[in-house]
Amino acid sequence: MASRFDGQLRWLHKVRLYPTCTQERALVTMLRVTRELYNASLQQRRDAWTTRRVSLASREQHAQLTELREADPRFAAVYRECQDAVLHRLDLAFAAFFRRVKRGETPGYPRFKPAARWNQLQFPHGDRALKFNTGQLRVCVPGVGAIRLRKGRAVPEFGRAFLVTKNGRWYAVFEAHRAPLPLPATGCSAGIDRGIRVLAALSDGTMIGNIRSGSRRRAVVERHQRALDAVTHKDAGGRVFNRHERIRLASVRRLARAKECEANARRDWLHKVSRGIVQRFDRIALEALRLRSMTRSAKGTLEAPGVGVRAKAGLNRALLDAGFGMLATLIREKAANAARTLIEVDARYSSQTCAACGYVCKESREGRRFTCVRCGHAADADVNAAQVILLRAESPPKRAPGTARGRQYVAA
Ligand SMILES: [Zn+2]
Structure with a gap:
């Protein structure tokens, strides 16, 4: 199917949202209703198969959704296309499941979604559903109202859109497309390798270290981790028995925010580093993905446990490797956007x-x-x-x- 975005690169534009209490309640209700729809549709397909040996097609479930919306005002209150997207998501989960079955693997059956694993609303035709006011100060979400946006760069023309919640904050993610924007040629080439003590080394002798304030942020994360350990009570079997206590939940959230902050800082740094590399070099050589090093664990395996591996050193090493993987991904993306030559060897x-x-x-x-x-x-x-x-x-x-x-x- 020809699309108006053929030959263009996809990118995501993310903006923080500031919903009022009423708006947030409406968003949370939308999350709950769409999650119930997902779980109910999954249950229905399971039952149809186990009791009648029938594979339910999503077409039938779409028709039933129409009936459900007429019968239940809670479902009718949620934007229809968000619910269609939920059924499509279920289709994708089943397609992935059967694809793996066909390959002779033993995949897990599509799972019911707990609230903790359901954090986004999809608008398949976002440009049709979400409207901005003049100046893009607010975005109007059907059934929720005009939500205040963080002021920043103008939101580009977009197709799909998502409303996402993470650690108690809300974001709008717009899927935009653009043609590659070639950068002026520099006549320089570079090879990039992952370093031992640094994140990466360039063939011209440049060493790229990890983000400088990394250790300071790490210390904050560790402090929050210790605080969480202090308010966590476990029984003899190691099972947490005050999982839902308010004081512990608050501590969990503080730790999650600290980790998010650390990850944001690292990602920002990697964006800057990869931007610099793509601007300086026309031809960039990277090592091709090594699957073994991606899945390697410092602890070793059960048969060959890592002897004398300090846990801390292993953790740092894993972080470095993950950092290099992300650096390589960003270089790949930016090189494609700038029409640079990227060679994987x-x-x-x-x-x-x-x-x-x-x-x-x-x-x-x-x-x-x-x-x-x-x-x-x-x-x-x-x-x-x-x-x-x-x-x-x-x-x-x-x-x-x-x-x-x-x-x-x-x-x-
Ligand atoms: Zn030699």
Whole structure:
């Protein structure tokens, strides 16, 4: 199906909302009604299958929804397209389930949604449902009223829209589309590798550290975590028995906000770093996604527990890796938007390969330094690896004759 957004890049524009108490109650009611609809429709499909061996099509459920809206004023009060989106979401959950069954996996059956896991309202044709007043100071939501918006950049033309709640705050998310906006050419290329002590190293010698105030925010999170531990009471089995106590709930929320704040700061920093890289370089080489390192755990596995791994060090390492994954994602997005060339290369043995002569040897690498055992090339280990990645992007690896598989990379 041709869309008016063909060939354009999708992006999300998020704006904080400031609903009044009455408006927030209306939004919470909408969340509750749509969640009930999801759970009831799921139950209905389950029952139809277990008792009558019938797969209910969503078309029938859409028709029943119309009847339900006529019978129950609570359902009639909620914007119809939000409810259609709920049935569509259920379709997607079942489609994903059957796709995995077909592949021979054993996926979990689509689950009922508790309130804690139901935090957004979708408007499939948001531009039709949500209207702004002049100056975009308020957005009018059907059935809720005109909600005050945070003043900021103008909301672009959008298609789908979502109202999302997180840690007691509300946001509007608009799905917008735009054509790529090419940046002027600079004539520079760079390879990027994840560092040992830094977030990433560039082939020109630049080291990108993690956000500077990270440790300060981490300390705040840890303080809130200790505060939560202090008000949490567990029985002998480790089960929390004051889960719903007000003082504990408040503590949970304070911890969640502190974590959100930390994540926001890190994401902001990564946006700035990736923007800088995409502005400076025309050709950017990255290591292709390594699934093993993404799923690696510092604790090791049951069969091979991580011996002598300090929990704290493992945590920091995991954070660094997650940070690098997000940096790579943002570089990919921004490079696509700026029409930059992005090359993903196989990064295996890049940390043991010499950027000057291409010789691969484990002994060349000593902690943070790299000194080639053959040609004597000396550099920072992370920078050397980034240079190897850049070389591989410019000339794809040729396997030298008579060497072990995938071991020898010949530099250009
Ligand atoms: Zn060398």
